[in-house]
Amino acid sequence: MQRPLGAQISHMLRDRGVDTIFGIPGVHNIELYRGIEEAGITHILARHEQGAGFMADGYARASGKPGVAYVITGPGLTNIMTPMGQAYSDSVPVLVISSCLDETAATRGQLHQMRDQRAAAATVCDWSEEARSPQAAYALIDRALAEFETRRPRPKHLQVPISLLGNPADAFPPKTETGLSGLPAQDEAAVTRITRALTSAKRPLIILGGGARAGASVYPQIADRAGAAVVCTYAGRGIMPGDHPLYLGATLPRPASRDILAQADLVLVVGSDLAEVDLWRDDLGHACPMLRIDIDPENLSAATRPDDEMILGDAFAIMQAVLGALDDQPATGWQPAEIAAFRAAARAEADAERPGIVPVCDALRAVLPDDTMIYSDMTQFAYVAKEVWDMPRPGHWHHPTGFGTLGYALPAAIGGAVARPGRPTLAIAGDYGFQYSLQELGTAVELGLPLPILLWDNGKLKEIEDSMIASQIAPNAVVARNPDFAALARAYGAHAAEPASLTDLQQAVLDAFQADRPTLLRISPAPAD
Incomplete structure (x- = not known):
């Protein structure tokens, strides 16, 4: 049957196994939203396109399936380019579908106009293409999904002109097995x-x-x-x-x-x-x-x-x-x-370089369930933890390696928790990086996610301060006035606690896994028994 192409795309994604899409609707991409509910897809409303991208990333890492995001023309796409760059660095299968203007060469001053948004997105993903017909859109979606399975998984971007999204389109073709393995035969x-x-x-x-x-x-x-x-x-x-x-x-x-x-x-x-x-x-x-x-x-x-x-x-x-x-x-x-x-010496060095973190890592590791999935941000806590915290299974600690963006942990953990309902997920962020995406607390509260968010609050960009001192530069621009994080979390509707000891922290994390909403756990600089 014919439907507007935007609706056909959602139905096609559901047919290909996509059950969750992260994004934000806008006047340019509303046709993509016409078919979401009818297709039986769950849509997660982010508070910022960067959050939507990190949620798709976290979902993909947790589920093993592609993370999909819908965004608008121009700023919607540029906002999600940071998560796309992170997914490229870390080999994560994320498919971003955006609207685009019908033409940009002859007209200036259009809403959300960029000179060449397709080319801009191409700088942070495996490929960025524009579909100028329904058949091209279907072919590019299948190409992306096939490459996720048969090649090193990296993000892709597909843009569709606004008028094309609203035009009637024939149904997408049935899924076919390509027979491609993508990997050389065993040598x-x-x-x-x-x-x-x-x-x-x-x-x-x-x-x-x-x-x-x-x-x-x-x-x-x-x-x-x-x-x-x-x-x-x-x-x-x-x-x-x-x-x-x-x-x-x-x-x-x-x-x-x-x-x-x-x-x-x-x-x-x-x-x-x-x-x-x-x-x-x-x-x-x-x-x-x-x-x-x-x-x-x-x-x-x-x-x-x-x-x-x-x-x-x-x-x-x-x-x-x-x-x-x-x-x-x-x-x-x-x-x-x-x-x-060797391991003992390495652990001692890590503890000496960034004091106070190793005991917190040990305390958390002692009580977390083995299947806990952890998402960390660019923070000193994570830098130490990645070295001294032995994981009981692979693929259960996700960090923004490579591109190294701030603001990753909270939205990525939301995506991970959506992908694994009923299983424990933990976010770890520093006080500065947390503020890049703290608005996604609203999404976590709306979803009722039992998500503990460990906030390592040392009141500054401590890693940068340490680097400046090591380079004999007087520390500059490394201290920012922080809000009352607990009050801020409660304003969003989340729980909040400030554990005074490692024992209190252990119990607070376990309680947060059983809560009816996310819980912000602020520790500064480190509790002690």
Whole structure:
């Protein structure tokens, strides 16, 4: 049957498995809203398009399905470009659908006009395209959804002219199976090379990134059979059990990890960019052969040594085959005592660099359910926690790595909580970054989400102040007058508490998981028993 194209798009998304859309309606995109309820889609009203984008991001990370957002022409799109950039950095499948003006070349002064909004969005996503017919809109939606499944997932932007959204359009085509896998077939030769390399090495070291989270159970077994030490990037936390005797923790950015890597005679990297935000130094520090497995050819084009070997493929399929080919190996040069000593030293350094945070991390970790999903902001609390807090399972701590935007935690946690009703979700933010998106408390209250929001309030941009001092710059513009956060939360209709001790904090978080609305938990600078 014919419907306006805007309505057809919502029906098509529902047909393709989309059940939740985040966004804000406006006069330019109202036709997208014509079909939402009829299609059976839940719409989450954000307070700002940036919030809608982060909600879609958080939803995608929690559900494994694409996060979808509807925004208007011009400022609606520019407002969501920050979340798009974050999703690009962190490989998150987000589809943004916006309206656009019918033409911009011959007319000036139109509402929400930009010179080239499609090109602007293209700077922060995988691709940005304009559909000039219903068939093009349908094809681009299917293309985006197929690429989310078959390639490294990154955000896409589709814009549709306003008049086209309101025009009658024939029904979208039925879903077809493309048969595309997107990944190279398992390379038996690569499996053999990796197996032989691990078997021959005396001090093999494995680096696990976010791309290794699928099939995480194989890696502790490989470490045992090969006698390999393992270090995770922040995105790979939870793949290895925190108490594994050969696990170095999420300590790759520690300067001392360079010394550990220099002692390895083989480095195997699985599913990691080895980017600046993974290392915080110019080079990894290895002086031995390296094998890298990744699904992204771009990552494999950056060999740092002549004997580095790059393997394009599905990390899980390859490493599962490697596990099957490995026999138990005799004890190697890595000793659990040296691993434990390294981890203890790294923890002590983290505690000394940003005092007072480690005890709070320990207290929270002791009481949170294992399936708690955590969303953190750019804050000193998260910087310490990502290193010292061993996660019980992978893919349950999400942080705005790479693009590094403030204001991520609260709206992303809302999206995560929507994706996992009845399961615990926690947001962690600093006092300054929280104010980038605090208006999304209204959305969380409307939804009745039992969401604890841990607010680390040190009354300043402490990380920037510390950086200025380290650079011998007199601290400037790092202190801002904060509101009464508890009163502000209550004004939105949320609960609020200011725990006076770690024991009080533990109980407050557990109570917040059972509440009928979000709870702001302000701690400053750190409670003590």
